[in-house]
Amino acid sequence: xxxxxxxxxxxxxxxxxxxxxxxxxxxxxxxxxxxxxxxxxxxxxxxxxxxxxxxxxxxxxxxxxxxxxxxxxxxxxxxxxxxxxxxxxxxxxxxxxxxxxxxxxxxxxxxxxxxxxxxxxxxxxxxxxxxxxxxxxxxxxxxxxxxxxxxxxxxxxxxxxxxxxxxxxxxxxxxxxxxxxxxxxxxxxxxxxxxxxxxxxxxxxxxxxxxxxxxxxxxxxxxxxxxxxxxxxxxxxxxxxxxxxxxxxxxxxxxxxxxxxxxxxxxxxxxxxxxxxxxxxxxxxxxxxxxxxxxxxxxxxxxxxxxxxxxxxxxxxxxxxxxxxxxxxxxxxxxxxxxxxxxxxxxxxxxxxxxxxxxxxxxxxxxxxxxxxxxxxxxxxxxxxxxxxxxxxxxxxxxxxxxxxxxxxxxxxxxxxxxxxxxxxxxxxxxxxxx
Amino acid sequence: xxxxxxxxxxxxxxxxxxxxxxxxxxxxxxxxxxxxxxxxxxxxxxxxxxxxxxxxxxxxxxxxxxxxxxxxxxxxxxxxxxxxxxxxxxxxxxxxxxxxxxxxxxxxxxxxxxxxxxxxxxxxxxxxxxxxxxxxxxxxxxxxxxxxxxxxxxxxxxxxxxxxxxxxxxxxxxxxxxxxxxxxxxxxxxxxxxx
Numbered sequence: 001x002x003x004x005x006x007x008x009x010x011x012x013x014x015x016x017x018x019x020x021x022x023x024x025x026x027x028x029x030x031x032x033x034x035x036x037x038x039x040x041x042x043x044x045x046x047x048x049x050x051x052x053x054x055x056x057x058x059x060x061x062x063x064x065x066x067x068x069x070x071x072x073x074x075x076x077x078x079x080x081x082x083x084x085x086x087x088x089x090x091x092x093x094x095x096x097x098x099x100x101x102x103x104x105x106x107x108x109x110x111x112x113x114x115x116x117x118x119x120x121x122x123x124x125x126x127x128x129x130x131x132x133x134x135x136x137x138x139x140x141x142x143x144x145x146x147x148x149x150x151x152x153x154x155x156x157x158x159x160x161x162x163x164x165x166x167x168x169x170x171x172x173x174x175x176x177x178x179x180x181x182x183x184x185x186x187x188x189x190x191x192x193x194x195x196x197x198x199x200x201x202x203x204x205x206x207x208x209x210x211x212x213x214x215x216x217x218x219x220x221x222x223x224x225x226x227x228x229x230x231x232x233x234x235x236x237x238x239x240x241x242x243x244x245x246x247x248x249x250x251x252x253x254x255x256x257x258x259x260x261x262x263x264x265x266x267x268x269x270x271x272x273x274x275x276x277x278x279x280x281x282x283x284x285x286x287x288x289x290x291x292x293x294x295x296x297x298x299x300x301x302x303x304x305x306x307x308x309x310x311x312x313x314x315x316x317x318x319x320x321x322x323x324x325x326x327x328x329x330x331x332x333x334x335x336x337x338x339x340x341x342x343x344x345x346x347x348x349x350x351x352x353x354x355x356x357x358x359x360x361x362x363x364x365x366x367x368x369x370x371x372x373x374x375x376x377x378x379x380x381x382x383x384x385x386x387x388x389x390x391x392x393x394x395x396x397x398x399x400x401x402x403x404x405x406x407x408x409x410x411x412x413x414x415x416x417x418x419x420x421x422x423x424x425x426x427x428x429x430x431x432x433x434x435x
Numbered sequence: 436x437x438x439x440x441x442x443x444x445x446x447x448x449x450x451x452x453x454x455x456x457x458x459x460x461x462x463x464x465x466x467x468x469x470x471x472x473x474x475x476x477x478x479x480x481x482x483x484x485x486x487x488x489x490x491x492x493x494x495x496x497x498x499x500x501x502x503x504x505x506x507x508x509x510x511x512x513x514x515x516x517x518x519x520x521x522x523x524x525x526x527x528x529x530x531x532x533x534x535x536x537x538x539x540x541x542x543x544x545x546x547x548x549x550x551x552x553x554x555x556x557x558x559x560x561x562x563x564x565x566x567x568x569x570x571x572x573x574x575x576x577x578x579x580x581x582x583x584x585x586x587x588x589x590x591x592x593x594x595x596x597x598x599x600x601x602x603x604x605x606x607x608x609x610x611x612x613x614x615x616x617x618x619x620x621x622x623x624x625x626x627x628x629x630x
Contacts, residue, residue, distance in 0.1 A: 016526075017507060019510055019511070019522055019525075019526070020507060020511040020519075020526060021525075021526040022504040022505065022506050022530055023504075024505065025526070025529050025530040025533050029533055046536055046539060046540045047540060050537065050540025050541045050543075050544060051540075053537045053540070053541060053571060054488060054568070057487050057488055058485065059487070060480055060483050060484055060487075062487045063455075063486070063487050066455045066487075070452075070456070070459075248462060251462075252458070252459040252460075252461075252466075253462075253463060255456070259456075276453065276455075277448070277449065277452060279455075280448055280449075280452040280494050281448075281494070281497070281498060281501065282503070283491070283494060284491060284495050284497075285503050285505050288491065288498075288504075289505065291491075338507075
């Protein structure tokens with residue numbers, strides 16, 4: 001009976017979400033309704049809602065979310081992404097498809113100071129895309145690189161998805177952060193390899209620049225920007241890895257460090273206010289989702305629905321079938337809703353399943369984030385793709401160009417995901433090593 | 436009247452943003468204090484815990500008004516204008532109901548916390564928790580009102596971007612605004628003038 005109620009409520013939830021209701025509202029209200037139907041007592045349901053609103057995010061861990069978002073916005077606003085891109089460009093001067101590889105490299109470093117893919121996608125659409133087109137790069141190739149490599153942001157710490165995952169599964173945020181580093185670098189290498197091989201096989205899509213083109217020396221402001229970002233990366237990831245900081249402390253130092261770097265790079269009152277303002281607009285909706293998700297996981301826990309769904313999955317018998325089904329569900333959800341919502345909806349159900357089939361939990365988290373990221377590159381919702389579309393200074397770019405260009409990156413993401421699951425050492429090595 | 440209300444939502448939003456910055460400074464002072472002077476900041480962790488709740492709720496009214504709440508518009512895109520509007524109205528009504536319920540649910544605990552002077556922490560530094568309850572109640576009332584305002588704006592054709600609003604395009608604008616390259620006057624300046 002209780003399980004039936006939950007199944008109906010999840011069905012209603014999916015319907016409301018598809019109809020465009022605010023996801024947090026749909027999540028909270030269907031959970032309240034479900035608890036009411038199950039308990040037959042309205043006061044209990046409302047009481048649980050009240051305590052979720054007040055207690056759910058009332059913990060020191062949650063402050064990392066606003067802090068890391070603010071840090072990312074300071075870095076984005078400071079214009080250092082462009083400095084990084086130029087610096088990578090200089091270093092890589094004779095590689096085929098140099099500008100594409102520089103985009104991947106720049107994104108790798110940039111993503112170590114931001115937690116969301118959208119910021120990187122917007123930044124590199126403005127910076128890297130016009131450069132690539134100027135040298136006659138193929139449109140789909142160029143835009144695909146920008147969209148694909150933005151996905152590194154969700155894997156390389158600080159990553160919003162990994163924070164949310166850690167909170168939901170009561171894992172250590174620091175451990176998941178470190179677990180994302182090696183797979184992130186590995187993914188960056190795969191992306192670069194793809195760019196080089198494509199450019200090498202079909203030189204006309206990425207013509208080499210005339211000699212001497214890359215020889216413009218970096219200005220001192222560009223060097224300051226690039227070195228400053230590297231210093232921030234060292235401070236945040238090094239501090240976590242060396243056990244110097246907890247994630248909360250790393251976030252605080254990173255935020256203030258990013259603000260100082262921004263001011264050194266010429267950010268003034270207006271830009272600082274823009275960063276603070278835009279960070280707050282991203283944070284609120286995510287935090288209310290977390291509160292709503294608390295209600296939802298209470299509903300799941302009270303009804304025993306998790307065991308029921310787990311039973312359905314485990315009845316499949318075959319581990320590969322179970323993993324395959326989980327992957328398909330994530331990718332389909334990736335077509336519909338954003339990645340944080342996907343994690344909130346599915347992780348409370350999928351993590352117990354993955355435990356009972358004996359998967360390494362750290363590797364499963366990285367696997368999950370990679371698969372969900374792949375969903376961000378697929379039509380029709382693909383948030384990253386829309387961010388690129390909105391920021392690319394080229395009116396002729398259509399969504400289909402971006403989806404086609406990003407498709408190989410989507411496949412590489414999935415490949416990397418299964419490699420991480422097959423070889424858990426990829427994600428476990430760094431966190432184990434730091435102890 | 437409406438402008439004033441949105442202005443208030445912006446002001447509390449900006450307060451919340453600066454609050455986060457203050458927390459960052461506080462954590463750093465705490466860490467440095469422990470490392471170099473063996474004296475941690477008293478009550479820092481209690482303040483942070485309670486601040487997360489306050490900061491979150493202070494951001495919500497503007498998040499609702501500016502269409503930043505996460506949603507998908509997959510189905511609504513295929514509907515005629517009236518269908519979309521009816522759906523949005525239902526969605527906003529449910530949002531109103533949620534915040535109204537939160538107010539109803541937290542009213543009792545908030546009154547108790549105020550009456551008995553409930554606090555957190557021990558020893559010399561006690562953090563009273565009623566201000567957090569008050570902020571939660573106040574912003575939830577604003578959240579509920581904001582959803583009603585959205586319905587009114589919708590039926591009087593005052594939503595900025597009818598089809599995509601508040602959805603994917605809002606993300607695009609946000610992404611563009613992050614880079615300060617959207618060419619429009621950023622909402623920041625509004626809030627600066629108001630605050």
